[in-house]
Structures are given as C-alpha cells and as structure tokens.
Amino acid sequence: MRTASHLLAEFAVGLNYDRIPPKVLERAKDCLIDTVGACVFGAELPWSRIVIGYAQRNSAPGECSVLGTDIKVRAPFASLCNGALAHAFELDCLCQPSVGVHPGASLVVPGLAVSQGRKKSGKDLITAMVAGYEVLYRIGDAGRHSSEKLGFHAPGLTGVFGGAVVVGRLMGLDAKGMANALGIAGSLCSGLLEFSRSGGGMVKRLHLGRAAEGGFMAAVLARDGYTGPDSVLEGKFGFLNAFCRDAEPDRLTRALGAEWHALKTTIKRYACHITAHVPVTLALELKARHGLSGDDVAQVRIAGGEKMVSHHAINDPQDLAMAQYSTPFCTALALYLDPMDPRSFSEASLKDPKIRALAKSARVELRKAAPGDTALASRVTLNLKDGREVSVEAQDFKGMPAKPLTREELREKFLKLVAHRDRAKAERLFAQLAEVEKVEDFSTLDFAL
Numbered sequence: 001m002r003t004a005s006h007l008l009a010e011f012a013v014g015l016n017y018d019r020i021p022p023k024v025l026e027r028a029k030d031c032l033i034d035t036v037g038a039c040v041f042g043a044e045l046p047w048s049r050i051v052i053g054y055a056q057r058n059s060a061p062g063e064c065s066v067l068g069t070d071i072k073v074r075a076p077f078a079s080l081c082n083g084a085l086a087h088a089f090e091l092d093c094l095c096q097p098s099v100g101v102h103p104g105a106s107l108v109v110p111g112l113a114v115s116q117g118r119k120k121s122g123k124d125l126i127t128a129m130v131a132g133y134e135v136l137y138r139i140g141d142a143g144r145h146s147s148e149k150l151g152f153h154a155p156g157l158t159g160v161f162g163g164a165v166v167v168g169r170l171m172g173l174d175a176k177g178m179a180n181a182l183g184i185a186g187s188l189c190s191g192l193l194e195f196s197r198s199g200g201g202m203v204k205r206l207h208l209g210r211a212a213e214g215g216f217m218a219a220v221l222a223r224d225g226y227t228g229p230d231s232v233l234e235g236k237f238g239f240l241n242a243f244c245r246d247a248e249p250d251r252l253t254r255a256l257g258a259e260w261h262a263l264k265t266t267i268k269r270y271a272c273h274i275t276a277h278v279p280v281t282l283a284l285e286l287k288a289r290h291g292l293s294g295d296d297v298a299q300v301r302i303a304g305g306e307k308m309v310s311h312h313a314i315n316d317p318q319d320l321a322m323a324q325y326s327t328p329f330c331t332a333l334a335l336y337l338d339p340m341d342p343r344s345f346s347e348a349s350l351k352d353p354k355i356r357a358l359a360k361s362a363r364v365e366l367r368k369a370a371p372g373d374t375a376l377a378s379r380v381t382l383n384l385k386d387g388r389e390v391s392v393e394a395q396d397f398k399g400m401p402a403k404p405l406t407r408e409e410l411r412e413k414f415l416k417l418v419a420h421r422d423r424a425k426a427e428r429l430f431a432q433l434a435e436v437e438k439v440e441d442f443s444t445l446d447f448a449l
Helices: 004-014 022-042 046-058 075-086 103-117 122-142 154-170 175-185 202-223 239-243 274-290 306-311 320-325 327-336 347-351 353-361 407-418 423-434
Strands: 061-065 297-304 363-366 378-384 389-394
Touching (some): 004 122, 004 154, 022 423, 103 154, 154 202, 274 297, 274 306, 347 353, 407 423
Antiparallel strands (some): 297 378
16 A cells, blocks of 8 residues: 555655746745855854754764854764754744744755765755655645644654655655655654743754754665655554644645645744744834834733744743743834844843833733634734824735745845855855755855855
8 A cells, every 4th residue: 555655755756856846946945045044143052052062072074064164074963953053043944834844954954964975966955855845844734733732843843754855865765765764754753842831942943953863864774774664644653643633644645746835935034933923023013103112112912823822922931942932022022122133032132121021011812813814914002101002913924925035135134144254255155055056066065154
C-alpha cells in the first residue's frame, strides 16, 4: 500500500527546477534572503553564542558556515547553530495561513549546510527548498495546527520533515530513501511551549535548531540504509495521531504539484511573534493618525483570534522571549518605540516601567470573526487619558501573501539586520542571493560579514 510518505517522497525527488513556476521561485528566494539576514543578526545574541560555543567544542573542522561569523563546522552542527540563529529573535519567515511551520529555519538552514559542503548550485538549493516547502506545509496543514493546543511548539515538530526532504534531495536520495528519511524524521520531533508560561525562553530558539539538525540526521541515516516507518504520518501511532487532534490526512497530498504553498510565505516586519504583527501595525497607524505616544494612552484593548487569547495574552512577561511572545507587551512597545528596529526589543524595553505598566493593564479579547477574515485579523482600541477612544482594525500587514514585500523592501530589512557589520559585503551578499540561480558553487559565498 502506498502511503502519504511514498507520494510525498516521489514528488520531492522528481521535482525539476524548470517545472517550478517563476512566482514560486521568487518566493523561495525571498525566504532564503530573509533567513540569512535573520541568522546573521541572531549570531550576535548571547543565547546564540552559547549554542555556537557548543558546536565549536564538539564539531570536527568543517566546511559549513555559522552564518554571520568566520566559524566553520560540520554540517550537522551548522544546521543546529543556524536553525537556532534563524529563530533567535523572532525575525524568521513563516506562512499564512499559518500551519505551524517556519520554512527558513527548517529548509534554508540545512540546505545551506549541504550546499556549502557539497558545492551545490543555487538552482540545486532552490529546487530542494521548494520540494521541502511543499512537503513541510502539507504536514502542518494536515495537523490543522492543533499541536500547540496540546503544548507542543509546532515548528519544532514539523521542521524536521522539511529539513529531511531538503537534505535528502541535495544528497540524491531516491524515492525509497526519501520515504525512509521522512519515517526517521517522525521520531526526531520535539519542542514544548512551557517557555511561554514560566520563562526560560532561550529554549524556544533551540527548537528550530534541533529541527534543522534532525532533518539532516534523518536524511543522512536514510542515505546510509537506515529505515523508518512508511506510515509515519497517518499511521495509528504516527505524527498526525500522536501530536495532533482532529487531523485531516487527505491534506497531506492534496493538489500536490498543482497548488504551491511556497506562495504563502510571510515575511515578518517586527521582532515579535506573528500574532502581534497586526496589532503592532495598528498601534503604529493610530500613533501616526492621531499624533499619539504611549504617554497619552490609559489602556489598550486588543481583539484578535483564538490563539492570541489562549497563548499570547501575556500581560506580565518574565523574560525577553516571553515578551516577544506577548501581544500586550509588543503592542505597548510599539506605542513608545520603533518596532521596525529589532533592537527596540531589548532588556531595557522589558524593564521599562511605562511599557510594562501599559502591557499589564491591556485587555485581550476574542474578536468576532466574519466570513473572509484572516486568522490574524485584529482590532486595537486605545482609551486615551483625555477621555477619547480611538480604534482601528485590519486583516493583514505588509509582508503577508496578500501584501508581499517588494524585493527592495526586503533589501531594506536585510540591510537593517546585517549592514552594521560590513555594508559593502552585506550588499554583495544580498545581490548574490537575489540572483541565486546564477550561483554555481555555494562554497564560494562569504557569509561571515
């Protein structure tokens, strides 16, 4: 009996660059560029340096870059480090509608490690990324994004499957080997959401590193003849039944090769959880429209989706990771600082008494949805100290599929993250990634900055 893993594996190994629609290729390039920028920025952060130190101590000399540094390690350790760097500061891309996947950390990171070590071309990497993207998204979609209701951090679960496909594709696995890679990947899923309840948020950044590392491991073991269950996705004790509720297995292969989920790539604008992006955008709009600052606001009221209410209504965050996960905190920060600058999300802002007070008094409530609403549709209402009330709502923000960033806007974000290191090198790297199909050998690119 042919399972979903068989069908997904056959699609992944059979995909050709020339079959991929141009719009899909461009979105994959956006994902690549955005992920490299997030990694380079993330390399400077203290929790990232701990992971990098671990890799340096334990890896043999290698050919794969820890992005943003001059350190080179073996591919499994590069995957671990760069996955953690991509997710180090809530800057990495994701999808909308959300299905609990982070394609940059899950696909770009292990793909870059293999592409450097094996001197792969840009076309090789992009093709592997798109193959991985379509498998990764469908697995998340079939789970109906239910794993986080059970306390799992979804990208840590799904990411390993995408990484296995990318690495397997770049290593030349056949369909049988790719199905085994998926079978192995299912036993490497991990990540809990408890960081959002009691602090210790550094571990959130590690989940994507472990997913990238696990994807690499699964593909290499499969290449060497290791096997995994071919019913790993829909079986009685498979992914959908173990980690999800009310799953829809038919979504695993629905419109495979006809509907391209890479077009759902969403580029973040702010260094915070995606659930806060529309409220932060609305806070900025109200500030500009009415000439306000945080000092003019008595209370913030935020209406949004179920997940915002259940997971992100954190009024008193205990550490920076929890603050970035908190819709009240991020909205309050936007009323005082510039959220477009990731450096605004800092220990100083976490300790700022004005921001904390406004976040603590904020109310988060369920917004009554209407037909056609996006999952991120939100309303922000500000009760002002002079007695006025101002309110605005929106379905999306610039960066979502309905309003994608232009390549120039993506360039602005990339340079904001990395140009302080070496602007000339940053602009050269951006230009190379923007025309990645012309790269013949990824080992020739300089990611040290």
